[in-house]
Amino acid sequence: MIEVSFHPEEGETIHSLQLPISKSISNRLLILQAQYPQHLLIDRHSESTDTEILKAALQKKSETVDFGMAGTSVRFYLAYATIKGIPIRIDASGRGRERPVQALFQALRMLGGTWHFEGEEDHFPCRVINGPLAGGDVVIDTSVSSQFATALMLSAPICPKGIRAEFKGKPSSVPYLELTRHLMEEVGLSLELTQDGFSVPHQRVLPDKCILSVERDWSSVAFVAQHLVSSGRGAIRLEGLQENSPQGDRRVLEYFEKLGLEVRSKGQFLTLGSLVKKAEGRPAPLRLDFSGCPDLSMSWATAAAALGMEAELSGLHTLPGKESDRLAALGEGLGQLAEVAVLPGEGVLKIGKQKKNDQPVLWNTRDDHRLAMCGALIAASGRIVHLSELDSVTKSFPNFMAQFGQLGYRFKSCE
Secondary structure, X not given: OEEEEEOOOOOOOEEEEOOOEOHHHHHHHHHHHHHOOOOEEEEEOOOOHHHHHHHHHOOOOOOEEEOOOOHHHHHHHHHHHHHHOOOOEEEOOOHHHHOOOHHHHHHHHHOOXXXXXXXXXXXXXXXXXXXXXXXXXXXXXXXXXXXXXXXXXXXXXXXXXXXXXXXXXXOOOHHHHHHHHHHHHHOOOOOEEEOOEEEEOOOOOOOOOEEEEOOEOHHHHHHHHHHHHHHOOOEEEXXXXXXXXXXXXXXXXXXXXXXXXXXXXXXXXEEEEEOOOOOOOOOOOEEEEOOOOOOXXXXXXXXXXXXXXXXXXXXXXXXXXXXXOHHHHHHHHHOOOEEEEEEOOOOEEEEEEEOOOOOOEEEOOOOOHHHHHHHHHHHHHOOOEEEOOOHHHHHOOOOHHHHHHOOOEEEEEOO
């Protein structure tokens, strides 16, 4: 167990934090680079566990690749290996085997994909047993995760017939599909993306050689914002973020401004501060839709509960299928800070009146990196936090403890 406490410096202090490089962009570009190794160079990529696992897997041509709990990476790789016809065994572990992937297997099967399953059909582990796929028409269920469509989009250009996909169900997390489209067009690939599906033609080579530098992760700004509005002090300067970024999570600033986040400057450096420490006197409850970027809701909800802000968050229907059942976990953890109601069938989280007590917050991270970071930053509101673990942060933010330690957080093992 890890105890987290917060001991800020006196006075107004501006700190500079280094956010991780975008995992979402890195994973997409690694798949594209594997398909066009002579034309695409990535000068840097995320150091997250998920990205390192995917990078290592792309070097293998046989044997076994084990993705552990890297759910996004294994989905992208499954489509790549099946379309390429690489005779490799693909596995995951723990939550990685439980996360939804059946819709992607079903779509690849329509294109001619075949596998040997060691257990339940359309679950890991499996071995690819088909040859390269020609492509063609397919229907893909995108209501559970946009990653199924992204996985097909990324590898569609190497299919001799390309891929024309029809979406079944309303796509979730549409900004991530737009991110995929942007990156593919940036390297010179042709595609058409609509609300009903996509069409990607075969493209043997890229038109020009290109070198891409991956920007830093906008979703990690949520943790900086959570710290600032929860502590109500100081300012933080960030660099390496593009104002016109293709990352949909750039909307994080809009959400947190409702909790008192102040954007002090933009341009080459983004400087953030906090206008207020507490949220008394504001209209309640706030109603926000997080359907385009549900992961941002986790930091926002945690900060709102710590501040005593009543709110209703919708668009969270994909959270139960993430690295953990994030919706249930938030309900359990935030219930120590405020009255909370979880409506999983509706994808809704309601935060009611704040609970007052001085006991340590017992936060079960469920080995989920975003839950771990959200829980740790509750300490900014003056509470002691006992986390079940903190090692999971390497999945997306390897330097989390070092970076936030600069702000006054203290992490120590406890019984």
